[in-house]
Amino acid sequence: DAGGLGGRIAARCGVPAGSVCVTSGATEAFYLVAQAFAGANSTVPVPAFSEYADACAMHRHRVRRISREALLRGEGLDGGGLVWLCSPNNPDGRAYPVDALRDMIGTFRERVFVLDHSYGAFTDAPLLDDREVLRYPNLVVVHSMTKRYGMPGLRLGYLVASPGLVTRIAACRMPWSVNALALAAGEYVLSYPEEFVFDREAVLAEARRFRRRLDDIGGVETSPSDCHFFLARL
16 A cells, blocks of 8 residues: 555655555546545536546546636536645646635535646745645645656656544545555655755756747747746737
8 A cells, every 4th residue: 555655655745654655657546536525526626737627537536617717716616526736837837826625625525636746846936835734634735746756657746634634535446556666766865865966957947938928929929937837829
């Protein structure tokens, strides 16, 4: 069950060991959550990573797509179900204001908020801390070690939530879903963090330069972003 690595991640996040579930990339986390709440109502602000709706469809969710602005106004969030968020968002790179997230999560407590932080290492924007799950039992935060440490072929991620939510979600996981090489890599990157420091400011500066050069070409209109990727309209 990847409990050894899960315990190390929990200690690093400052949450109890039972608050972490290690997964085969962030994508497995999305499908496990959808399975654990099969048949639920799900709200997905668009544009969004397609795997959220795909996971929901596989497990018979009723999916409602709304705009980011409508979500921040709390439209249609009354009642139970799930809300799928990504910050910074894939594909437009925009981060959600943390105060607005706290207000939503605290107000609509019958909703489970699935917050994808796969690109959290690639932004300077403030993000919710993993320890917020101790305050909000209706919050699930998903991380991608695959992206943070540049090892997509190995598939490694994890989710952080209250122990009760983790128990419900992990019950859907098949045995040995995370392979031994991924677990070994996870142990290594946590043991030697100094080997995996990257220059985030340089990456963001290059992204901004790239956006400016695209805008200068003409015929390309780029959108604001809080990380190293962005949408462009041709």
